[in-house]
Amino acid sequence: MTLTQDLDLWTLIVNASFVVKAVMLLLLAVxxxxxxxIFRKWMTIRSxxxxxxxxxxxxWSGNDINSLYQGSVNNRHNxxxxxxxxEAGYREFTKLRAQxxxxxxxxVDGARRAMRATYQREMxxxxxxxxxxxxxxxxxPYVGLFGTVWGIMHSFRSLANVQQATLAQVAPGIAEALIATAIGLFAAIPAVVAYNRYSHDIDRLAIRFESFMEEFSNVLQRQTVVRT
Amino acid sequence: MNATAANTMFDERIDPGRITSFLLAAAMHLALFAVLVFGVRWQNRPPEAVMVELWNEPPVAAPVVVEPKPAPPPVAVRPDPVLVKPDIAEKAPPPKPRAEPPKAPARPRDEEAQRQIREQLQREQTSFAVEREQQLLKEQLARDADAARRRGLLDYESKIRTKVRGNIVLPPELQGNPDAQFLVVQLPTGEVLSTKLVKSSGHRGYDEAVERAILKSSPLPKPDKVELFSRELRLTFRPKEKD
Structure with a gap:
């Protein structure tokens, strides 16, 4: 029984016209x-x-900034x-302070610019x-729709030179054409959901980075005031 | 220098889980495919219990009841001894012992023999009656089966004709209602092997349209009962179904 079902799905795909097949293949790859x-970004954002x-x-646990910086430099690959x-901000700051x-x-401005550049790169x-x-x-979805429309056009064209038009003559063609839309939607829906989700997550991370930059600039400013 | 340091640092970055995400995506699609194949019921056909294809009618079961025929010899034997006796006497002695026994009891058992014969006749008659009744019944059954078969055959042919008719593109200049007869050779799967024009409709365009339609209708619909299938079909087509 499963064999005939398999055959049914398979024949639907195999019997589709060339354009529909190409669309299905493209959508499958996409x-x-x-x-x-989706999986890769999920892991990246989580980490x-x-x-x-x-x-x-x-x-913020009150560690010495210098030792923190040394730890970062020694461990810069992960x-x-x-x-x-x-690290970028503090490096720039120490360099400027040396002059x-x-x-x-x-x-502080130099350190902030360096941090901004690294921030852009990270984003x-x-x-x-x-x-x-x-x-x-x-x-x-549009690509899938294109495949479907093409397939339906095809099956209606075969209806043209038939005298008694029955549903049975167009139904298989429409079914196989609709597979293209199904694949398109299957590709689109998770992509949209993931896009919205991830851009929201990244926005929140960006806000955290930016506020950290501001706060760190303040810390640096305070250090310069203490020195001078 | 700072920028180059940052750049190299940036270039070294690799996304975590490159292979893992590839495998996960593959698993995702396999799961979807499995759901499509096993989860969705793709146009279930009624289960075909028997897959045997009979190309010919199965042999009709031979009547098992063999009438225990009361042997006719007794009827023949009685007159025999009378006729044969002189021959036997003249000829060889060996047959004698065989001929004698019937002769000896013949006279004392004359009445009994007659009675036996009558019984015999009676029995034969009744058996004849039974046999005839069975014969009639069988004929009736055969007629019924024949009628059913013919009906099924007509049904089958009309099914084919309907399908072919759907594919006929009538030539526009066709007039009247001529009929064309075709001999169609098909495989058991219904695939059309060849078509031959047996009787032309007199209109070449129509003949060709029908031939094209038959070829286009391959595979032809299958009969409801496999025994109705025949390799060669003689089909008649008319532009209009009924006059």
Whole structure:
């Protein structure tokens, strides 16, 4: 019994016209890629959030900034985005401080610029492939619809030179054409959901990064005031 | 320098779980495919219990009841001894012992023999009556079966004709209602092997349209009962079903 069912689905796909088959293949590839990115982004964002939390805890627990910086530099291959921002800012700050004659606001501004640059890079990394999910979500239903319309056109054309038109003559063609829409929707729905979810998560991470940058600038400012 | 350091740092980044996500996506699609194949009931047909295809009618079961025929010899034997006796006397002695026994009891048992014969006749008559009754019954059954078969055959042919008719593209200049007869050779699957025009309708366009339609209708519908299938079908087509 399962064999005939399998055959039914299979024959529906095999009997489809070339364009419909191409559309189905394309949508299958897109769906596969989008699922891959969904899982990959999910893991990336999860680890980014965990690392951010861990670093914030470390930073605000009153540790010495210098030792924190040394730890980050020694361990730079597996640190989170926020730690990278901190590292870039503090490196710039120490460099500027080493040069005699720079005033406090220049030092803080330099550190802030360095942090901003690292922040942009980190955001770019976090947001990579998200646009793919977005375009999958918006385009693949249309591609599926195109395949379906094409298939239905095909099956109606075969109806043209028949005298007694019955539903049975068009039904299989329409069913096989609708598979294209089904695949398109299957690719689109998770992509849209994941896109919305991930862009929300990334926005929240970005807000955390930005507020950390502000707070860290304040900390640096205070240090310069203490020095001078 | 700072920028280059940051750049190398950036380039070294690799997403965690590249392979894991690939495998997860593959698993996801396999699961979906499984749901599609096993979860959705794709146009279930009624279960076909028997898959044997009979190409010919199964042999009619031979009547098992064999009438125990009362042997006719007794009837023949009685006159025999009388006629044969002189021959036997003249000829060889060996047959004698065989001929003698009937002769000896013949006279004292004359009445009894007659009675026996009568009984015999009676029995034969009754058995004849029974046999005839059975014969009649069998004929009746055969007629019924024949009628059913013919009906099924007509049904089958009309099913084929309906399908073919759906594929006929009538030539526009056709007039009247000529009929064309075709001999269609098909496989047991209903696939059309060949068609031959047996009787032309007199209109070439129509003949060709019908032939094309028959070829396009392959596979032809199958009969309700497999024994109705025949390899060669003689089909008649008219532009209009009824005059």
């Amino acid at each position: 769906s596969f890629l989008s699922w891959m990115f 980014a959030r965990a690392q951010t939390e861990q670093f914030e805890r470390e930073f 640190i989170g985005s926020l730690e990278r921002i901190f 005699r004659g720079t005033d406090a606001s220049t030092m 770019d990394h976090l947001e990579s492939h998200l646009s793919f999910l977005a375009s999958t979500g918006s385009v693949s």
